[in-house]
Amino acid sequence: MDEDRMQMLIQQWLKEKGYTEALRALQQESGVVSGDAETGGLLLSILYEHQEMKAALADDGVDLLAGEKRAAEEDLLALPTEVSVPSTAGPVLSHLHGGNIIACRFSCDGLLLATGASDTSVKILSTATQTVQRTITTHGAPVLSLAFHPLLSSLLISTAMDGSTAISDASSGEVLQTFKDHTKYVTRGQWSRDGEVMATCGHDKTVVVYKKTGDDGAALPSFELSKRHQFTNIPEAMCFLDDGMTLAVSVRGDNYLHYVDVSDGSVTKANLNQMGDDHVSFTVLDLNLSPNGKFLLASTDKSRLLLYSVGTTLQLRFYYGAVNDDLCQTRTSWHPSGSYIFVTSQDHKVYCWHVTSQRLHCQLKGHSAAVRDIDMSPDGSTLVSCAFDKTVRLWTLPKDE
Numbered sequence: 001m002d003e004d005r006m007q008m009l010i011q012q013w014l015k016e017k018g019y020t021e022a023l024r025a026l027q028q029e030s031g032v033v034s035g036d037a038e039t040g041g042l043l044l045s046i047l048y049e050h051q052e053m054k055a056a057l058a059d060d061g062v063d064l065l066a067g068e069k070r071a072a073e074e075d076l077l078a079l080p081t082e083v084s085v086p087s088t089a090g091p092v093l094s095h096l097h098g099g100n101i102i103a104c105r106f107s108c109d110g111l112l113l114a115t116g117a118s119d120t121s122v123k124i125l126s127t128a129t130q131t132v133q134r135t136i137t138t139h140g141a142p143v144l145s146l147a148f149h150p151l152l153s154s155l156l157i158s159t160a161m162d163g164s165t166a167i168s169d170a171s172s173g174e175v176l177q178t179f180k181d182h183t184k185y186v187t188r189g190q191w192s193r194d195g196e197v198m199a200t201c202g203h204d205k206t207v208v209v210y211k212k213t214g215d216d217g218a219a220l221p222s223f224e225l226s227k228r229h230q231f232t233n234i235p236e237a238m239c240f241l242d243d244g245m246t247l248a249v250s251v252r253g254d255n256y257l258h259y260v261d262v263s264d265g266s267v268t269k270a271n272l273n274q275m276g277d278d279h280v281s282f283t284v285l286d287l288n289l290s291p292n293g294k295f296l297l298a299s300t301d302k303s304r305l306l307l308y309s310v311g312t313t314l315q316l317r318f319y320y321g322a323v324n325d326d327l328c329q330t331r332t333s334w335h336p337s338g339s340y341i342f343v344t345s346q347d348h349k350v351y352c353w354h355v356t357s358q359r360l361h362c363q364l365k366g367h368s369a370a371v372r373d374i375d376m377s378p379d380g381s382t383l384v385s386c387a388f389d390k391t392v393r394l395w396t397l398p399k400d401e
Helices: 003-017 020-030 042-058 066-077
Strands: 088-093 101-106 112-117 122-126 131-136 143-148 155-160 165-169 174-179 186-191 197-202 206-212 223-230 235-240 246-251 256-261 267-271 284-289 295-300 304-309 315-320 332-334 340-344 349-354 360-365 371-376 382-387 392-396
Touching: 003 020, 003 042, 066 295, 066 304, 066 315, 101 143, 101 382, 112 143, 112 155, 155 186, 155 197, 186 235, 197 235, 206 235, 206 246, 246 284, 284 332, 295 332, 332 371, 340 371, 349 371
Parallel strands: 101 371, 143 186, 235 284
Antiparallel strands: 088 392, 101 112, 112 122, 122 131, 143 155, 155 165, 165 174, 186 197, 197 206, 206 223, 235 246, 246 256, 256 267, 284 295, 295 304, 304 315, 332 340, 340 349, 349 360, 371 382, 382 392
């Protein structure tokens, strides 16, 4: 590697980490001011690729998937380029809850915002006025996750630390159904993209799948337990694929993604290590399917995010800068264009990258404690974040756009 390229990599890393004084000193002493690289996070990418290749060679790793990578690269290059994303600080909502705010979600029509907190309550707000419309109290412990139905804007899942899951009507505040199918914390609740199936996962090492019952004429559907899947360790993250019948699950201390067919209960696995070895070097703490259904964004406990091609071991991109270790609960969100991603960070910020180039686009600063959850409005104009500073912040498009 030549001297100029080494200078570029080091200066890029210093710039991405915000080490402005060290960067200035290096430039002055070396007499070299490097321009921006074509992609972000190159130095750390090279380091990780070197480490993973060494581990793979030690275990007789498999060849890279060149054909699949070419097709995936074409899909990445086809993503929109002229996109405006929320990056301006907007309203700050405080005094919503009596404890730390753990979850926040927009409804599918963007008219409602739900927040859940350690005070065991769920608040339903109007996004137009940012005022509380109603409070739902059904759990006996802190609320850990929220998920609005993808088609019915008032149907809301909430899960809690007491092992309970609830489906509520956010427009009225009525609790429609409650489930106690987990024996420990229920950390996630997810809908399939068609809204026909829902799933929960918890610290009892299980994923529970529910399916919509027959049409009984009710305005809002009801759901019943369909299958229970037991894992050897805690399922940390999950998301449904576009087909509505496949649930991708990541498990702590496991180097595989588990693709669960919720129709028949069968499970297939994809190695998280592109080289095919069985070394467990990270745990995926959050999984998020891209808007076009072709990519899985995996946020890990090693302060990096990986972009996978769905159903494969193919690692397409790496994103560095956010701070997330094995004690955090990182969360991610896609812009509807598929061109930008956002992630929470333990340094009280939200980070945003351009997907294809890996460039760090912006850092959203304002929270005074670890950011616990984020969500993007359906039209891509607003990002919501909540943190352990007991506030909810709204981030909007730049004023000149």
